[in-house]
Amino acid sequence: MFSYEFMRNAFAAGTIIAIICGIMGVFVIARNMSFLTHTLSEIGFSGAAFGIFAGWAPLNGMLLFTVVSSVIVGQLSARSERREAATSAISALFIGLGILFLSLANKNASYATSILFGSVIGISAADVRQMLWLSLLVLIVIFVIYRFLKFDSFDHTGARVKGLWTNSLSITFLVLLALSVSVAAQIVGSLLIFILLTLPAATAKYFAHTVSGMMILAVALALIGVWLGLVLSYVTNYPVSFFIAAIEAVCYFAALGWQKLQTAE
Amino acid sequence: MTTTPILKLDNLGVTFPNHPVFKDLNLTINHGDFLSIVGKNGVGKTTLMRTILHQLRPTHGQVTYLPDPNHVKIGYVPQFRNIDADYPLTIEDFVGLNLTGWKWPWLSRTERQAVREILKETGLEAIAKRPIGQASGGERQKAYLAQALVEAPNLLILDESTASLDPVTKTDLLDLVQELNQCLDLTVLFVTHDIPMARKYSTEYLMLTPRGAEQGPIAGLTQNKVWEGENV
Numbered sequence: 001m002f003s004y005e006f007m008r009n010a011f012a013a014g015t016i017i018a019i020i021c022g023i024m025g026v027f028v029i030a031r032n033m034s035f036l037t038h039t040l041s042e043i044g045f046s047g048a049a050f051g052i053f054a055g056w057a058p059l060n061g062m063l064l065f066t067v068v069s070s071v072i073v074g075q076l077s078a079r080s081e082r083r084e085a086a087t088s089a090i091s092a093l094f095i096g097l098g099i100l101f102l103s104l105a106n107k108n109a110s111y112a113t114s115i116l117f118g119s120v121i122g123i124s125a126a127d128v129r130q131m132l133w134l135s136l137l138v139l140i141v142i143f144v145i146y147r148f149l150k151f152d153s154f155d156h157t158g159a160r161v162k163g164l165w166t167n168s169l170s171i172t173f174l175v176l177l178a179l180s181v182s183v184a185a186q187i188v189g190s191l192l193i194f195i196l197l198t199l200p201a202a203t204a205k206y207f208a209h210t211v212s213g214m215m216i217l218a219v220a221l222a223l224i225g226v227w228l229g230l231v232l233s234y235v236t237n238y239p240v241s242f243f244i245a246a247i248e249a250v251c252y253f254a255a256l257g258w259q260k261l262q263t264a265e
Numbered sequence: 266m267t268t269t270p271i272l273k274l275d276n277l278g279v280t281f282p283n284h285p286v287f288k289d290l291n292l293t294i295n296h297g298d299f300l301s302i303v304g305k306n307g308v309g310k311t312t313l314m315r316t317i318l319h320q321l322r323p324t325h326g327q328v329t330y331l332p333d334p335n336h337v338k339i340g341y342v343p344q345f346r347n348i349d350a351d352y353p354l355t356i357e358d359f360v361g362l363n364l365t366g367w368k369w370p371w372l373s374r375t376e377r378q379a380v381r382e383i384l385k386e387t388g389l390e391a392i393a394k395r396p397i398g399q400a401s402g403g404e405r406q407k408a409y410l411a412q413a414l415v416e417a418p419n420l421l422i423l424d425e426s427t428a429s430l431d432p433v434t435k436t437d438l439l440d441l442v443q444e445l446n447q448c449l450d451l452t453v454l455f456v457t458h459d460i461p462m463a464r465k466y467s468t469e470y471l472m473l474t475p476r477g478a479e480q481g482p483i484a485g486l487t488q489n490k491v492w493e494g495e496n497v
Contacts, residue, residue, distance in 0.1 A: 030352070146370035151362045154354055158362060158412060161318060161341040208353040209396060212371075259351075 001234050009123045010187065010240075013131055014226035017184045017196065020135045022219030023142060024180045025201030026211065027173060030153035034202075035084065036073060036174075038194045039091040040181045043069045045116060045190035046098035047182075053105040059130065059182055062190070066178035069094070074174040117241045118189030131183045138176050138183075149173060150211055187226070188241045195241075196222050199248040206255040221251055269296045271337060271420060271452050272317070276326035279312050286312045290326070290478050292471060296419070297450040299443070301463035301483065304473035310456050313473070314341075314424050317454075337420055340413030342406070344425040350398035357393040360384060360411045379415055387411040387441060403434035410438065414445070421445075422454045427462065435459075439466050460488045 001007050028037050044062045051061020069090065076086040142149065152159040152169050160166050177197075184193050204217035229243035270293050278288035286309035294300055302310055315321040317328055318341065330337040348354075354362075357380060364376045372380070384390045387407045392400065397408060406426055413421060423442065427435045443466050445451045457463050463470060463486060470486040472479045 143370060144368075147365045150370075151365060154352060155346065155348070155359065155362050155412075157343055157346050158341075160320065161339070161343075162363065162365065163319070164365070205351050205353055209355060209394070210353055210358055214353040 001231070005125075006121050006123065007230070007234060009125055009128050010230055011227070012128045013123050014187055014230055015223065016128070016131050016135045017187055018200075018222035018226045019219050020138055020180050021184055021196035022200050022204075022222040023215055024138070024177060025197050025199075025218050025222070026204070026215050027149060027153050028177065028197050029201045029205060031173070033177070034194065034198045035087055037177065037181070037197045039073060039087045039094075040066055040070060040178055041185065041190045041193035042091050042098070043073075043094045044181050044185050044193065046094040046101065048185070048190060049098040049101035049105065053101040059127070059186065062182040062185060063134075063179070065094070066181050067175055070174035070178035071171055074171050116189050117192065117239055118185065118187045123186060127186060131186060134179055134183050138179050141172070141176055145169065145172065154211065188244055192241045192245055195245050195248050196225070199252045200225065203248070203252045203255040206259045221248070225251070270294065270331045271296050271298075273329040273331060274317075274326065275329065277313075277316065277323050277328065278325045279309065279316055279321065280324040287473060287478065288325075292478075292480060294452060294454070296452055297446065298469055299446050299453045299455065299467045300469045300471060301467040301486070302454060302456045302471045302473070303458065303460065303463060303486070308473040308475060310473060311424065314422055314454070314456060317422070338416060338418040340416070340418035340421045342409045342413050342421070342423050342426040344428050346405075346409065348397055348405070352396065352398045354397050355394050356389055356397050356400060356404070356408045356411075357384065359397045359408055360389075360415050363412045363415050383411045383415045387414070388437075403430055403438070406430060406434070406438060410442070418451070420452045420454070422456070424456045425458070427457065427459065435462065442466070460486065 002011075028034060044066050047062040047065025048058035049061070050065060051058040054061065073087065073090055076090070148159070148164055148169055151162070152164060152166050153173075156166065159169075180197065181190075181193055184196055188196060200221035201214065201218040203221055204214045208214035208217050225244045225247040228247055229240045232238070232243045233240035272292075272294040274290050274292040277290040277292075279286045280288070290313070302313065304310055312321065316323050318339065319328070348359075360383060361372055361376065361380045364372060364379070381390070381393075384393050387410055389404065389407055389411055392404060395404075397405065400408060409426065421442065427438060430438065439462060442451075442453060442455075446453050453467075455463065455467060464483055467483045470480060470483050472486065
């Protein structure tokens with residue numbers, strides 16, 4: 001399996017994605033942003049389609065669209081009572097735009113499938129390097145703002161009273177999320193990206209007792225899903241995103257069952 | 266106890282569209298004061314707290330920290346906080362969230378020591394490793410108080426933070442606050458509907474009513490006076 005360059009690249013990219021998604025996922029769950037993450041992934045699809053239309057690399061189109069829209073989405077979703085409706089409207093608009101750009105680019109359905117569901121074969125060493133740099137940027141920013149982000153994510157009331165710059169923190173986090181979405185879309189595809197950004201962290205929540213413990217467990221679960229998914233995809237020739245989705249969902253449901261048993265005792 | 270002012274409200278007023286909440290509020294709060302703020306729902310107690318915390322801009326007048334804002338460190342304890350029952354956050358972690366001064370993601374040895382000391386002081390040492398989501402109402406309030414105190418504030422705001430507690434836990438919590446008030450000269454603003462508790466622990470009161478505010482030594486505050494104020 002590792003004699004093929006594309007598999008080596010896929011494992012390298014998968015490892016980077018799992019680490020970044022595990023860490024970011026903890027804050028996505030704490031800030032109740034699963035739905036927003038799903039929307040950003042759809043915006044990623046639209047951006048990739050725009051990239052193809054404009055003759056760019058799909059990742060660059062994704063970066064442009066997700067980063068710009070994350071700020072807009074964050075502003076529109078500031079009031080919790082209109083968050084879901086605003087997010088749905090933006091999601092609908094961007095899916096429509098994605099379809100339009102694909103149509104304008106005169107590309108066939110396999111392009112759309114590749115963007116939506118990801119592809120193992122298409123990842124080059126240059127892609128891996130770009131993912132690595134983007135991920136390092138995300139990790140460095142998280143490292144610098146960690147205490148503030150943790151306070152705001154797990155105790156928003158306390159952070160506001162403390163006078164932390166919660167609005168700026170929120171926008172910074174959304175931009176980081178947009179970068180993570182663009183990076184992660186390379187393997188699992190834009191449609192299933194939220195799997196890695198939500199399920200490992202949501203599962204880890206039931207077992208960890210500290211935020212750092214939740215992060216380590218979320219990264220481990222994301223790594224298991226990605227590595228196992230790549231191996232199974234290689235062996236069976238079925239899409240990797242299916243296996244990753246199935247593994248992470250099984251882990252999540254197992255965690256829910258475990259939690260129920262604990263509560264019953 | 267010193268009589269150095271820590272907080273001054275000058276002709277303070279907040280008006281929401283077509284609805285004046287309060288106006289012309291003048292008040293000087295000194296270091297070591299234990300001031301109860303009472304009044305019926307809707308008279309602006311929370312609005313006043315938000316204005317003091319600079320979360321809300323006053324329509325007129327001003328809030329001044331003395332001698333300057335750098336010398337006033339505020340601890341705030343609300344009645345309720347949105348804490349998920351499944352949060353992977355121990356009581357110890359929760360208290361440590363308020364320590365944002367150091368640059369590294371992890372707490373320094375001094376900071377960990379500060380957390381341990383405040384947990385001991387608030388009687389939470391034995392349950393420091395318990396998830397905050399699984400703590401009882403009283404334990405949570407103590408954790409909120411410990412978080413507010415961990416940075417050694419000189420002004421503590423209790424915003425109806427004892428409202429949902431049973432009498433024993435309430436007394437337990439307020440005994441601790443009173444001890445800090447008397448031993449460390451901690452200034453306390455206690456927003457409450459509980460007049461007997463206000464009389465037991467406070468030195469001064471501020472009563473907000475629809476027609477204005479009334480203030481004075483706590484001995485002057487009676488349940489009848491509050492009822493009269495509410496019926497204005």
